[in-house]
Amino acid sequence: MCLAVPGKVVAIDDSAEPLTGLIDFGGVQKKACLEYVSDVKVGEYVIVHVGFALQRLDEESALASLKLFEELGLLEEEFGDAWEQAAREAGGTAAAEPENSGSEAR
Amino acid sequence: MKYIDEFNDPQLARRLLDEIRATATRPWALMEVCGGQTHSIIRHGIDQLLPEQVELIHGPGCPVCVTPLEVIDKALEIAARPGVIFCSFGDMLRVPGTDRDLFRVKGEGGDVRVVYSPLDALELARRNPDREVVFFAIGFETTAPANAMAVHQARRLGLSNFSLLVSHVRVPPAVEAIMTAPECRVQGFLAAGHVCSVMGMAEYPELAERFRVPMVVTGFEPLDILEGIRRAVRQLERGEHRVENAYPRAVREEGNPAAVRMIEEVFEVTDRSWRGIGRIPASGWRLTDAFRAYDAEHRFDVSGIRTEEPAECRAGEVLQGLIKPTECAAFGTTCTPRTPLGATMVSSEGACAAYYLYRRMNALAPQAGGTAPQEVTPVA
Numbered sequence: 001m002c003l004a005v006p007g008k009v010v011a012i013d014d015s016a017e018p019l020t021g022l023i024d025f026g027g028v029q030k031k032a033c034l035e036y037v038s039d040v041k042v043g044e045y046v047i048v049h050v051g052f053a054l055q056r057l058d059e060e061s062a063l064a065s066l067k068l069f070e071e072l073g074l075l076e077e078e079f080g081d082a083w084e085q086a087a088r089e090a091g092g093t094a095a096a097e098p099e100n101s102g103s104e105a106r
Numbered sequence: 107m108k109y110i111d112e113f114n115d116p117q118l119a120r121r122l123l124d125e126i127r128a129t130a131t132r133p134w135a136l137m138e139v140c141g142g143q144t145h146s147i148i149r150h151g152i153d154q155l156l157p158e159q160v161e162l163i164h165g166p167g168c169p170v171c172v173t174p175l176e177v178i179d180k181a182l183e184i185a186a187r188p189g190v191i192f193c194s195f196g197d198m199l200r201v202p203g204t205d206r207d208l209f210r211v212k213g214e215g216g217d218v219r220v221v222y223s224p225l226d227a228l229e230l231a232r233r234n235p236d237r238e239v240v241f242f243a244i245g246f247e248t249t250a251p252a253n254a255m256a257v258h259q260a261r262r263l264g265l266s267n268f269s270l271l272v273s274h275v276r277v278p279p280a281v282e283a284i285m286t287a288p289e290c291r292v293q294g295f296l297a298a299g300h301v302c303s304v305m306g307m308a309e310y311p312e313l314a315e316r317f318r319v320p321m322v323v324t325g326f327e328p329l330d331i332l333e334g335i336r337r338a339v340r341q342l343e344r345g346e347h348r349v350e351n352a353y354p355r356a357v358r359e360e361g362n363p364a365a366v367r368m369i370e371e372v373f374e375v376t377d378r379s380w381r382g383i384g385r386i387p388a389s390g391w392r393l394t395d396a397f398r399a400y401d402a403e404h405r406f407d408v409s410g411i412r413t414e415e416p417a418e419c420r421a422g423e424v425l426q427g428l429i430k431p432t433e434c435a436a437f438g439t440t441c442t443p444r445t446p447l448g449a450t451m452v453s454s455e456g457a458c459a460a461y462y463l464y465r466r467m468n469a470l471a472p473q474a475g476g477t478a479p480q481e482v483t484p485v486a
Contacts, residue, residue: 003142004248004300004356017262018225018255033225036251036365047303047356050195050245051223052252054362055303061355068114068327072149077454082196082220086209089200089443089452 003078004049006062009042023048026066028079109151113328122332123155126339130159134342135291137427139277140298141168141455142326148460150328160339163427166280167298169245170197170453171425172380175415177273178203180408181242185216191234193227194242196220200452204414224256231268240402243270247301250274250391251365254372257400269402272392275378277301278309279389285317289428294338296324299353306361310349318347325353372397381449382422421448424457431461438462
């Protein structure tokens with residue numbers, strides 16, 4: 001959760017309140033709040049933490065970080081199914097039904 | 107050098123290590139505050155690559171780990187109530203309360219949902235007007251702007267079925283608590299980069315001056331950490347104690363003013379208890395009076411909680427940098443990610459989890475020696 005992941009702004013919804021954009025994290029795309037970097041442009045890179053862009057980042061640094069995160073499996077940790085991960089840790093018995101995984105809320 | 111080929115730029119890593127080795131003439135102890143940095147350090151064997159004179163002490167920078175048991179138990183009680191949708195980041199699912207965790211509450215029928223962002227919890231509240239939606243608002247300064255925005259939006263939208271169970275903590279008072287502890291050995295800090303992305307660096311010069319410690323703002327990729335260490339050791343050898351920014355690509359002097367403004371609108375500074383450490387004055391945030399209606403502790407009566415920490419868990423000493431996880435008798439025996447005694451064993455940023463995942467073979471069979479992290483089968 002503490003991980004802040006760099007991503008590329010691929011779309012901005014100017015009508016959303018708070019300001020919202022679509023961010024590409026090396027293939028995984030998620031919505032993020034852009035209110036704290038409100039003058040960001042499509043094509044720029046930002047650091048995103050729990051669905052909020054917190055700062056801009058240059059493309060070279062962003063791509064290097066993303067490559068490393070992917071190699072280390074951190075993107076799976078950040079964006080993967082937390083119930084599955086918890087079930088694995090607990091010894092393989094999922095306490096959760098998949099439909100309640102909260103995925104619809106992501 | 108073992109581990110180093112895993113770095114994204116092994117040549118630069120070697121150069122930084124050579125510089126650290128050439129600079130350090132005396133023993134120095136540095137604390138990395140951020141749990142993400144701790145994992146990066148253990149995962150890449152950075153502590154083992156460093157010259158003997160430079161010791162890394164792991165700090166309390168895992169928000170999941172320092173969330174007090176009392177708050178975890180309150181979360182469990184609220185989550186078990188009918189009519190409640192309890193939303194949390196995935197990291198909290200297996201953090202042990204006094205007698206269970208959120209994962210188990212879900213198994214027993216509680217409606218616990220994992221969300222990626224607090225705004226997802228807000229959306230659930232909007233779509234489920236007949237249910238109470240509670241978001242577990244933990245985290246350091248990096249997470250606070252998100253939680254502040256969620257509650258700000260709840261008010262704007264007039265959502266009366268949304269609330270936060272707040273357990274926010276702040277880094278600078280924790281640094282002060284660590285430095286004033288009689289047993290403190292820390293001589294320099296690697297300050298948490300993403301905390302500073304939000305808050306900037308204004309709070310640090312006073313701490314650096316008062317405790318005469320270098321504070322180097324550091325990212326959490328392996329090369330960032332080596333660069334942070336290099337700068338901190340250089341300052342220590344020169345007798346300096348300044349604030350330096352070794353993570354300028356993500357940290358500006360002023361931080362993110364818009365995010366800070368939102369935090370200050372919604373939260374006010376308060377004393378907070380840290381799991382395993384105790385109460386630290388002014389070390390947290392709570393909702394201001396204007397937003398008190400969105401405080402889950404006010405909305406739900408959870409005042410009768412009685413907590414009980416397992417006596418053998420030494421997570422508090424780990425979080426204060428007083429012992430390494432492997433010095434705890436329960437580590438890897440009675441305490442594992444499957445049967446955790448404390449949060450440090452299950453959080454993705456916990457020091458005990460890092461040692462268990464990446465050092466298990468070494469820790470349990472030191473005579474085998476030199477087992478590279480990639481040869482260890484992660485258990486989680």
